[in-house]
Amino acid sequence: MRALLVVNPAATTTSARTRDVLFHALASDLKLDVVTTEYRGHARDLARRAVDGGTHELVVALGGDGTVNEVVNGLLHHGPAPRELPRLAVVPGGSTNVFARALGLPNDAVEATGALLDALRDGTERTVGLGLAAGTPGTPDESVPARWFTFCAGLGFDASVIGRVEQQRERGKRSTHALYIRQMVRQFIGEPYRRQGAITIRRPGQDPVEGLALSIVCNTSPWTFLGNRPVYASPQASFDTALDVLGLTKLSTSAVTRYATQLLMSTPERGPRGKHVVGLHDVEDFTLQSQAPLPFQMDGDHLGLRTSVTFTGVRRALRVIV
Template sequence: MECHFDAVAVGLIEDELAVALQCLRGWIECTRIRRIRDLLYTDDNVHSTQVWRAFRHAPNSRQSEHARRCTVPRGVVPGARPERGGVKVLLIVNSSASSVTARAKVVIQKALSADHDVTLSETSRRGHAARLAQGAATSGTELVIVLGGDGTLNEAANGLAGTTTALAPLPGGSTNVFARTLGLPDDPIEATGVLLDAVSRGSIRRVGLGSVNKRYFLFHCGIGYDAAVVAFVERRGQLKRYAGHPLFVYSAVDTWLRRYDRKHPHFAVQHEDGMFIDDGYFGICFNTDPYTYLGARPLSLAPDATLDTALTMVTIRSLRLSRLAALVVRALRGKSIEGARSVDYHADVTDFTIRGHTTFPYQVDGDYLGEVSTLRFRYEPAVLDLVIP
């Protein structure tokens, strides 16, 4: 029987397979690889069996040996929906995020749809993910998966906090701090396989979040200097997609040299235990650690901060280059900065206030939120259901 291929469809199939099978690698069990591979066996992809045979024997194919050994079992109809029950899923995608591509989006949606009832929605503006997540919770959706950066994930968490709809991240941004903190691979398709396993095991925990002026955060809130760096990066949004880490490094240096007052303190911190620090230059309130990643290396400033504890507040009381360099070296070596010079370190705190000597910038989970004169921090226990790989 003669086969008629649509050139665009065939190209898309080849792209999907090249990305999916390369990234899933040999460590994912056969059933997961078969799930991605079965994207071929749908009514949308004509003559898919022959396309798969062509792919298997193509000279440039980069499948793993493990994937080649995973064949469709005798008696199984390719493309058939699994008999076991799935859950109702909303997949929120920020297509503007650094690592989100059209082909990855297609592969991930179809991989999730193999077991679950999946609806895909794309964000179109700031704050959109929060409204999408809130609407999903109201409509009875059981799981919201976010393919995007930390900022999009934060919005979804704010939409789901206090509901019984679970949240799961897929890394789509430039750094993906929270997804990597949970142990997910930094590749979104590879992470999809891990996430599917966690969902199938029912690995969901009710976790606590930090809140600042009634805005929830998943991993940290930055006050002062680092917020000024984030603001500088966000003003160059298009460069962020392509320059990523180099842009952050350049912004950190440029902000330190020219855009932030290093001579005068910016804020005071009033802790619930009565401790008062009035010479803060730069602060970070942690819900989890690390602070960020430099390539593959975590920059761990507050190892006490985990999903099992309350907040950790770190106040840096000097921006002298020698002091900052010493802190970075300690963090890269995996040592806590507690006890370091010019550092005030408070672990397991639940309520405190920051007041500015003038207005100061702040950011939440990597999103710049502007300048304020006062921030009220609280720890909110058990407010979000989170899928844990």
């Protein structure tokens, strides 16, 4: 099998020596071409060229969730192929690696490479559903192009936190869980929408859900990890269904303390609950709208401000070696 290995050299948990070991291990079972990314969006361009040219049967992403997201968007530039879905493999190299870990892969790059080689020899793979988000027609965001996400998206508070983390990383700070927690606290202190929610969920044929102060869209569960601890915002979310939504209508100090504790103690059977919690499961089409522009994120990548985003849950969008 001919494979393209797309490598993010800035991946936070792999060294040049480790990556060299991984290259040789993968090359023992694959006809491997290795390309290192050089700019934001390069992984997407490489994966798209591999699909358009028909040069590779498999694209392997070595990096964090951002690298995986770019590769997925390149593979699905023309949408899921009706007869032959694109094929992806992942070697985790970021600080969190939510998509890879949700697939059941080890969080260590060397161990994950071993698991990938075993899967290739055994011929095992699975299909996964993905989320697709785009600017809503008839709104100021209608020109925003559609983009795929693998595990989550968010409008509002969580995207604000991610934006703060990215600013810190541009200043040289290392991406750590402690950095995320510090920025979450700082964002909460200055959050202008925590008292009165500005977000509305609109679904075809359903009454709108108004007054959300926080909105998280999940394509799988867990939503994220704090170290080795999985966090379940929408425990029922799955790669085999459409999308789930967690919304909170209140972000006061007492409410945040309560729901943050519930998230930390969440399990595959039980997530956040209470009178200020809105939970939707297996939703195929919906729109998040805001009274004012709010930060927007997909797969942990801050994408700027949005007032309206339309989501679609697409089942069986991609094949993954696992």
